[in-house]
Amino acid sequence: MDNRKAIVMRQIWITKAGPPEVLEVREAPDPEPKSGEVRIRVEASGVNFADILGRMGLYPDLPPMPVVPGYEVGGRIDAVGSGVANDWVGRDILAVTRFGGYADTVCVPLIQIFVRPPGMSASQAAAIPVNYFTAWQLVVVMGGLKRNETVLIHSAGGGVGIAATQIAKHIGAQVIGTASTAKHAELRALGVDQLIDYRAEDFETRTREITKGRGVELILDAVGGESWKKGYRVLAPTGRLGMFGISAAASGKERNMIGMLALLARMPWFQFNPLALMNANKGVFGVNLGHLWGEIDRQREWADRLLELWGQGVVKPKIAKSFPFAEAAKAHHFIQDRQNIGKVLLVP
Ligand SMILES: NC(=O)c1ccc[n+]([C@@H]2O[C@H](COP(=O)([O-])OP(=O)(O)OC[C@H]3O[C@@H](n4cnc5c(N)ncnc54)[C@H](OP(=O)(O)O)[C@@H]3O)[C@@H](O)[C@H]2O)c1
Numbered sequence: 001m002d003n004r005k006a007i008v009m010r011q012i013w014i015t016k017a018g019p020p021e022v023l024e025v026r027e028a029p030d031p032e033p034k035s036g037e038v039r040i041r042v043e044a045s046g047v048n049f050a051d052i053l054g055r056m057g058l059y060p061d062l063p064p065m066p067v068v069p070g071y072e073v074g075g076r077i078d079a080v081g082s083g084v085a086n087d088w089v090g091r092d093i094l095a096v097t098r099f100g101g102y103a104d105t106v107c108v109p110l111i112q113i114f115v116r117p118p119g120m121s122a123s124q125a126a127a128i129p130v131n132y133f134t135a136w137q138l139v140v141v142m143g144g145l146k147r148n149e150t151v152l153i154h155s156a157g158g159g160v161g162i163a164a165t166q167i168a169k170h171i172g173a174q175v176i177g178t179a180s181t182a183k184h185a186e187l188r189a190l191g192v193d194q195l196i197d198y199r200a201e202d203f204e205t206r207t208r209e210i211t212k213g214r215g216v217e218l219i220l221d222a223v224g225g226e227s228w229k230k231g232y233r234v235l236a237p238t239g240r241l242g243m244f245g246i247s248a249a250a251s252g253k254e255r256n257m258i259g260m261l262a263l264l265a266r267m268p269w270f271q272f273n274p275l276a277l278m279n280a281n282k283g284v285f286g287v288n289l290g291h292l293w294g295e296i297d298r299q300r301e302w303a304d305r306l307l308e309l310w311g312q313g314v315v316k317p318k319i320a321k322s323f324p325f326a327e328a329a330k331a332h333h334f335i336q337d338r339q340n341i342g343k344v345l346l347v348p
Pocket residue numbers: 047048049050130131134155156157158159160161178179180183222223244245246247248249250251287288289290335336337338339340342343344
């Protein structure tokens with residue numbers, strides 16, 4: 001008898017659009033890796049804000065429900081499909097998954113696998129791909145941040161915010177961060193130079209005060225709506241606004257179509273026209289890592305650099321909290337209640 005057939009894997013499903021309680025752990029037969037794939041025994045899965053928007057029915061890229069979400073895992077390879085060398089078995093790795101990462105076992109193509117450097121835990125590994133690839137693309141690849149420039153990072157206490165802060169400080173830039181007040185002391189210790197609670201104060205006014213009227217060279221903004229308009233106004237000449245999400249769409253824990261329409265109405269549909277951009281010497285750009293699968297080779301180059309920086313202590317994933325699979329709903333509440341400083345993980 002093939003013993004492995006008796007093994008079942010556990011996955012966390014979004015059963016339907018709704019509050020965190022729609023998440024459900026289900027069992028399924030152990031998957032077999034296809035040609036070119038490896039099978040991972042997952043030790044930690046990353047939770048991302050996109051999973052939350054997906055759960056609320058606000059993320060168009062999510063496959064139809066019911067669905068297992070999840071973009072990233074840390075773990076160990078225990079089987080390989082045809083065409084993959086056997087010596088991959090037993091290696092500690094991190095991986096990007098195109099959904100399906102909320103599971104204790106997942107099969108992915110070898111090209112999405114990165115070997116973990118010695119000493120890196122599975123939890124740290126699961127905290128790297130989405131947050132650090134996104135931060136790298138925003139700060140380095142498209143944002144072109146330079147020494148002595150100033151970057152305004154929204155949601156500085158989130159996974160991307162902390163990753164972007166570490167990269168920006170390494171470059172030698174000044175960081176202004178927005179976050180809920182309770183996070184300020186810890187974020188200051190993590191390297192953010194100036195902090196603004198954007199729900200209590202007007203970040204545009206405060207940014208002007210902090211920069212003595214000049215504005216900032218780079219903004220990372222995944223809040224969206226009105227925030228992009230204000231950000232564009234507070235860019236210094238040659239400044240760039242990087243837009244990479246719309247957290248503001250998650251105004252509650254369930255989909256709110258009226259709120260969504262109001263948010264769409266507040267988008268800067270007309271501010272960023274070619275003449276305005278040219279005359280203001282400003283730039284705007286967008287980032288969506290989930291639409292970059294065709295550039296996996298470039299992402300592998302970024303990963304090489306980021307893992308090197310991990311070795312130098314520059315890249316230091318901060319784990320806010322790990323939740324067991326059975327408490328996946330609590331993990332989503334934790335983020336939506338704005339409690340996290342750093343990455344939230346699910347552990348089997
Ligand atoms: N385009 C891409 O490729 C890409 C990749 C990764 C992430 N993202 C986007 O980047 C943003 C941050 O992601 P992340 O993984 O760093 O976040 P995270 O770790 O899940 O942190 C979320 C934090 O965002 C802040 N926030 C802002 N608006 C919020 C809202 N309406 N509801 C709840 N929290 C809100 C909260 O902190 P404060 O209260 O302190 O502000 C919260 O703690 C998200 O919008 C995400 O979709 C985009």
